[in-house]
Amino acid sequence: MMDADHQSDLYGRLDKALRRHGLMARGGLHMSEDADLAVREYGFRSIVLAGHAGSSFWPEFETYRETYGGAHPLDAWSRVVGQEIESEFGCKALYPFEKPWWPFQSWIKRTEGLKPSPLAILIHPDFGPWHGYRAAFAFREALALPAPVSLAHACDSCVDKPCVASCPADAVALHNFDIKACRSHLASDAGRSGCMVSGCLARNACPVGPQYRYTEAQRQFHMDALEPLPS
Known part of the structure; x- marks a missing residue:
């Protein structure tokens, strides 16, 4: 059991540790025994989400990727960071890309109140569609956490909806x-020379958070990482 002083500043220290890697703490929540699998089966009482805005983590990840020869390098890098945080803070790292499939979408909505854009990506009022979550850190103690917020849904005040008009696949x-229409377009000559090179044209057209738009190398990486839909 951690003492009160140690617990009270843990969220801030965790955020500082994540920022060494270009990530940050993105809110936290207390588990409810009657609602959360994490409490019923694993005994976790607090969750802190870890993510990024824009390409903040990209320089460190590119350095890691230079010496990593395996599959799914971003997931592998996330585990390296997660293991460091586990060791430093005595918590358990949970990931959105491996089983058991933790309810990250639900947690994100509970901590920041984010909603999907027409691109089916959760949109942030500052970061736009240029952000993500790499892990969550689970504690068996009830931590002192920032209060959940309900951020404004940027799409509600976007009149022109350029993401809709800019999609060459009408997806x-x-x-x-329409994910099938999107992937069919990406497999076409137009898609290979368009979105697959510059990144999703509809996402690039979003007027929210342009200063957080991923670098060209990061956009290319994410497009290349798309797995084909089953036939």
């Missing part, structure tokens, strides 16, 4: 994202 609609 983006206000309340639906």
